[in-house]
Amino acid sequence: MGISLVKGGNLSLTKAAPGLTKVLVGLGWDARTTTGDKFDLDASALGCAASGTVVSNDYFIFFNQTRSPEGAIEHLGDNRTGEGAGDDEVVAVDLSSAPAQLDKVVFLASIYDAETTGITxxxxxxxxxxxxxxxxxxxxxxxxxxxxxxIETAMVFGELYRNGADWKFRAIGQGYSSGLAGIAKDYGVNL
Structure with a gap:
């Protein structure tokens, strides 16, 4: 069992696991049973430079663009129901092949077609x-x-980031009522 973090908490991954070269970042969720509505959440990752914006649009990783150019970030598949135990969607990050300009990887989930369905x-x-x-x-x-x-239709769950030679993870939990488009705009993605 790993370290349980609170919002804003962080952990040095390379100190917790010396020699760490690759991580799997799992995102999971369940639908509330009270509404009965079916919906699809999608995990995405944003590969960002030190400026806090994406290195390029090629670093917006999601179900339609599953790999960064050098393969350091890879989305491992879209789960459209969220059913079953364990991680619903996983993003692999190869820390050893991350290019120097990649300063952090931001992980988020958004509700597919939230504007039409009204799901939050x-x-x-x-x-x-x-x-x-x-x-x-x-x-x-x-x-x-x-x-x-x-009221939020998208949420930044957490981020991996460089701190000198170390890689750390920070718990974020920041919601967006403007959905995936709002997050993408804040991180410099051209949609």
Whole structure:
């Protein structure tokens, strides 16, 4: 079991797992059973430069663009139902092949077609993000999002970031009522 983080908390991954070269970042969630509405959440990753914006649009990783140019960030598949135990969607990050300009990787989830369906994160429960050492499948860090996000349609769950030679993970839990487009705009993605 990894370190359980609170919002804003961080952990040095390279100190927790010396020799760490690749992580799997799992995002999970369940639909609230009270509404009965079916919906699809999509995990995405944004590869950012030191400026805080994406290196380029090629670093907006999601179900239609699953790999960064050098393959350091890879989305491992779209789960359209969120059903079943464990991670619903996973993004692999190869820290050893991350280019020098890649300063951080931001992980988010958005509700697909939220504008039409009216679904918000208020109808999502048990949302979490976790970081796993790909070498031995040991969980290094976990953040359970417990806040009620009644109007948000997208949420930044957490981020991996460089701190000198180390890689760290920070729990964020920042909701956006402007959906994926709002997050993309804040991080410099041209949609």
């Amino acid at each position: 994160f208020g109808q999502v429960r048990n949302a979490y993000i976790r970081v796993v050492n790909a070498a031995d499948n040991s969980e290094l860090a976990r953040y359970d999002l417990s806040e009620d996000a009644s």
